[in-house]
Amino acid sequence: MNIAILTFEGFNELDSFIAAGVLNRMKGSGWNVQITCPSENVTSMNGVQITAQQPLEFAENADVVLVGSGIYTRDIAKDSEILDRLNLNPEKQLICAQCSGTLLLSVLGILNGLPACTDLTTKPWVVESGVKVLNQPFFAEGNIATAGGCMSSQYLAAWIIAKLAGIEAAESAIHYVAPVGEKDSTVAHSMSVVSPFLQTTNAA
Amino acid sequence: MNIAILTFEGFNELDSFIAAGVLNRMKGSGWNVQITCPSENVTSMNGVQITAQQPLEFAENADVVLVGSGIYTRDIAKDSEILDRLNLNPEKQLICAQCSGTLLLSVLGILNGLPACTDLTTKPWVVESGVKVLNQPFFAEGNIATAGGCMSSQYLAAWIIAKLAGIEAAESAIHYVAPVGEKDSTVAHSMSVVSPFLQTTNAA
Numbered sequence A, B: 001m002n003i004a005i006l007t008f009e010g011f012n013e014l015d016s017f018i019a020a021g022v023l024n025r026m027k028g029s030g031w032n033v034q035i036t037c038p039s040e041n042v043t044s045m046n047g048v049q050i051t052a053q054q055p056l057e058f059a060e061n062a063d064v065v066l067v068g069s070g071i072y073t074r075d076i077a078k079d080s081e082i083l084d085r086l087n088l089n090p091e092k093q094l095i096c097a098q099c100s101g102t103l104l105l106s107v108l109g110i111l112n113g114l115p116a117c118t119d120l121t122t123k124p125w126v127v128e129s130g131v132k133v134l135n136q137p138f139f140a141e142g143n144i145a146t147a148g149g150c151m152s153s154q155y156l157a158a159w160i161i162a163k164l165a166g167i168e169a170a171e172s173a174i175h176y177v178a179p180v181g182e183k184d185s186t187v188a189h190s191m192s193v194v195s196p197f198l199q200t201t202n203a204a
Helices: A013-029 A056-061 A101-107 A123-128 A150-165 A167-177 A183-203 B013-029 B056-061 B101-107 B123-128 B150-165 B167-177 B183-203
Strands: A002-006 A032-037 A041-043 A049-051 A064-067 A094-098 A138-141 A144-147 B002-006 B032-037 B041-043 B049-051 B064-067 B094-098 B138-141 B144-147
Touching: A002 A013, A002 A056, A013 A032, A013 A150, A013 A167, A013 B013, A032 A056, A064 A101, A064 A150, A094 A101, A094 A150, A101 A123, A101 A144, A138 A150, A138 A183, A144 A150, A150 A167, A150 A183, A150 B150, A150 B167, A167 A183, A167 B150, B002 B013, B002 B056, B013 B032, B013 B094, B013 B150, B013 B167, B032 B056, B064 B101, B064 B150, B094 B101, B094 B150, B101 B123, B101 B144, B138 B150, B138 B183, B144 B150, B150 B167, B150 B183, B167 B183
Parallel strands: A002 A032, A002 A064, A064 A094, A094 A144, B002 B032, B002 B064, B064 B094, B094 B144
Antiparallel strands: A041 A049, A049 B049, A138 A144, B041 B049, B138 B144
């Protein structure tokens, strides 16, 4: 299972690394979670430089693509050099976006009429791109999922794991990262957020 | 306000970057949050290489030191070369630890009889080092705070902001990173976790 977490210049650390951290709980089951970038290095919105684990082209054949968020997403959404390197296929791949990542899914034509979640700052731009933005942390239909608000990354990760490895695996991953003394309540809450969208997609 | 987030080889991405992300909400107020490492580069437990923003010595004069977690903390706790570079002063600095970072506070003699929080995996080693481990996400007394379970990093960050910039600033930072549609409940919950320890420390 190859998972590309798209991480651009000016990225939001929470949005890429919460998802990566939770999804990497599946490393023992062979999941290969990779921070995937348009250049060899990218620097976060707060000045932390990281080295890409994979080039952008890794996303094309990944089983799951999760588009992270950042402060330059509006520029990236107009950058044909980057967009042209993203050949995603929502019929074969799970495609997810966190916060401003939703704007990229919109301009790539992947949302295709679906409503979506994003953060409050990005919301006007996603609306302007023709997408109905929901006032909720998470939404999914079929192979497409979006989340809004940094800490919602855990819901994206839980949904991906539940969809590909089952609900117990998702519960176990969230249990591990949850605060001590709040593990059961955190698992119950996360699963209550994503479960309605697992039923919908399972029935599809 | 200089804030050192100590980040070692094999670090847990959630533990360093959730705290960094939330604390950086105070960047506009002049807070200088720095990923602080023993070497020029460190690689996370999941293979992500990052470049240090500061060397370990930055911690000595920081206003806040937050010790992150990772898979090699038990080795670091016996590594005198690293420990000797950490001259921390709990009388002048806020000193915090996340998950296995608590083991480092213990061996550095900073806990000094205080009970502490840590993750379930590290718990036996912290107990062995002579510390009472609490079954709760967060504990603080005076200038020392510890948290257990990756997602508790948000509580450490909220406590630091509340203590140094007031409760409204902490609420605002958590509000920003919280899931859309769950912002008020997330703020209320986070503040309910840290508030008892603000009252205690304010009275001290």
